Amino acid sequence: MTIKGVILDWAGTTVDYGCFAPVAVFIEVFxxxxxxxxxxxxxxxxxxxxIDHLRTLCEMERIAGLWxxxxxxxxxxxDVNEMYTDFERILFSILAxxxxxxxxxxxxMERLRKQGIKIGSTTGYTFEMMKVVATEANKRGYAPDLLITPDDVPAGRPYPWMIYENAIRLDLYPMKHMVKAGDTxxxxxxxxxxGVWTVGVxxxxxxxxxxxxxxAACPPQELSEKLLAVELKYRAAGAHxxxxSIGELDTIIGLINARLEQGDKP
Known part of the structure; x- marks a missing residue:
């Protein structure tokens, strides 16, 4: 009755501190x-x-009004398809x-693997985008056991299909023996x-x-307020x-294992 697998997001969770690559590009495209x-x-x-992100931006009331x-x-x-072509062109030029x-x-990752925990991943990037990111991250020492992109499944987030595909390929079951960690x-x-234990970073x-x-430069009180505001968003979305920071994830796994022993589930 222990956690057997962890599914990690990429940008903003394991690479690209602050998730800045896509943000500047979306602003530039518009x-x-x-x-x-x-x-x-x-x-x-x-x-x-x-592309779903871009479509959602176009549906926002203020942006649609400006348009x-x-x-x-x-x-x-x-319009969405035209801007997405522009988005890809710019993103690929900076993604590495x-x-x-x-x-x-x-x-x-080293600590998780010593415990025999498998490490999968999901992302909002396409397969072609992730070829760049995963290759560059691997050069820097980061490589999960598996990468699933929205191209591998019928639809991306918030649907659960990428996590299910991780479960299938990594032979992880039941779902209560998995943890998903992410930053959005x-x-x-x-x-x-x-239906997995879910952790916000x-x-x-x-x-x-x-x-x-x-x-590092933010005054402690101001930083605490900002962090609390994000935590409340995660909690409202259902985070367990x-x-x-991501390096603390295995301390949470210990807590979850104790709950699993008591018969708890997500």
Whole structure:
């Protein structure tokens, strides 16, 4: 009655501290259309398949209103597809620079493997995007046992299919013996929908949206307030646990194992 597998997100959880690669690109793509979106708006759907993320941005009331004011209509599928082509072009030009493992994750992997815990992963990036990220991350010492992208399943987050595919390929069952950790609301929804223990990560997350240097320089009281605000979002989305940083995940696994022994389940 112990945790047998951990499913980790990529950008904002295990690599790319603060999840900055996609954010700047979304802002630039809309700017190329003469529409100014905010960083908060760009981050809100983070964790989704990127074309779904783009479509969600276009459906936001303020953004759709700006588009209608400029073009006389709300954005349609043709607009989304055109911007997505632009998004891919820009993202692929910078993606290799955003694959640095987040502090603590490589040591965490070593500890998990010593316990015999399998390490899977899910992402909002496509397979082609992840070929770049995974290759670069591997050069830097980070390589989970398995990577599943939305291209491998019928739909990305918040659907649970990527976690189910991890379970199938890593031979993990029942679902209560798995933990999903991530840094976005869609990560939490994915884990909850899959019926696994779900953990939100604070520092390095897209939800916090701060660089490592900004976190270090932030006054303690202000940082505590920001972290609490993110934690409350995770809890509201159904997170079972929230941790300060990804390197603390195995301390939570110990708590979950104790609950499993008592017959608890997610």
């Amino acid at each position: 700017a190329n259309k003469g529409i100014e979106i905010t960083m908060d708006e760009a981050r809100k759907p983070m964790g989704m398949l990127k 209608e004011a400029k073009y006389g209509r709300i954005p349609n599928d043709a 620079n955003y694959a640095e493992p987040i502090p603590g994750v490589i040591e965490l 609301i869609s990560d939490i929804q994915e884990g909850v929908n899959a 604070l520092k390095g997350s897209s939800e916090l949206g701060m660089t490592e240097a900004e976190v 646990y929230v941790i300060d």
